[in-house]
Amino acid sequence: MIDEAWYSDYLERYRRVLFGKEVYTCCRKLYEVAVRVRDNGNKFMVAGNGASASIASHVAADMTKQGGVPAITFHDPNLITMLSNDYGFEHWVEQAIEKYxxxxxxxxxxxxxxxxxxxxxxxxxxxxxxxxxxxAVGFDNEGPLGQTGDINFVVDSKAYNVIENVHSIWLTMVVDMLVGNAEYSVK
Ligand SMILES: O=C(CO)[C@@H](O)[C@H](O)[C@H](O)[C@H](O)COP(=O)(O)O
Incomplete structure (x- = not known):
């Protein structure tokens, strides 16, 4: 039943996972990588499936426009279908990274x-x-992805929308760290 208790329990999931020293450490490390990427004339490549592809788009666009750090995504239909068709769906992101x-x-x-x-x-x-x-992973870091990588953002939840929205908050916070402010003109 969707009552007030359900609502409170739902939002409590966000309060439980959103904050913490590990988050601060990950954001600070990613900010430092972003400064290096920008200063060396490099770029970020950002990828995810489904909602995480949308997060990738948001982060890459804001990183580039607001943060001044070039960032690209790969989920253009032509690129996805071509690389998936030629190399298999499990390999299309790998192939894009290899080529770009x-x-x-x-x-x-x-x-x-x-x-x-x-x-x-x-x-x-x-x-x-x-x-x-x-x-950026969830599910208590049970999957293999979070065991690789130099920086691992982990949302301690098994709720997809909670994980995705928290990923979005943390990653766009790094964009705002690059800007140096939470409030700014977008023009
Ligand atoms: O939005 C959602 C679930 O909230 C879905 O679109 C979800 O992103 C997709 O099922 C993804 O394919 C899930 O993949 P992953 O994030 O676990 O790697």
């Missing part, structure tokens, strides 16, 4: 389960190429 990367670039991989094979394979190729890898 330059030495010194950094990767952000977002997966609530932490076990989507295309994200896991993307982390493996990134590490092989020597790229800095940040992961």
């Amino acid at each position: 990367h330059r030495p010194g670039d950094a990767v952000i991989l977002i997966s609530s389960s932490g076990s989507s094979p295309n994200m896991v394979n993307a982390a493996a190729i990134s590490e092989k190429l020597g790229l800095h890898v940040t992961t």
Whole structure:
């Protein structure tokens, strides 16, 4: 039954996972990587499936426009269908990273389960190429993705929408750290 207790319990899930020293440490580390990427003329490549693809788009666009750090995503229909058709769905992100990367670039991989094979394979190729890898996962970090990577944002929840929204808050907070403010003109 959806009553006030349900509502309180639902929002309590956010309060429980949103804050914490580990979050601060991850955000500060990613901010430092972003400054290095910007100063060295490199870029971020950001990827995820479903809602995490939307988060990737939001983060990449704001990182570029507001944060001044170039960032791209790969989920253009042509690119997805071509690389999936030619190499398999589990390998299309890996192939995109392999083809688009330059030495010194950094990767952000977002997966609530932490076990989507295309994200896991993307982390493996990134590490092989020597790229800095940040992961954003959920589900108590039970999946393999959060065991790879240099920075791991972990949402301690099994609720998809909670995990996704918290990923969005944490990653866009890093954009605002680059701006240096929470409130600013977007023009
Ligand atoms: O929005 C949701 C669930 O809230 C879905 O679209 C979800 O993002 C998709 O099922 C994804 O494919 C799940 O993959 P992952 O995040 O676990 O890697």
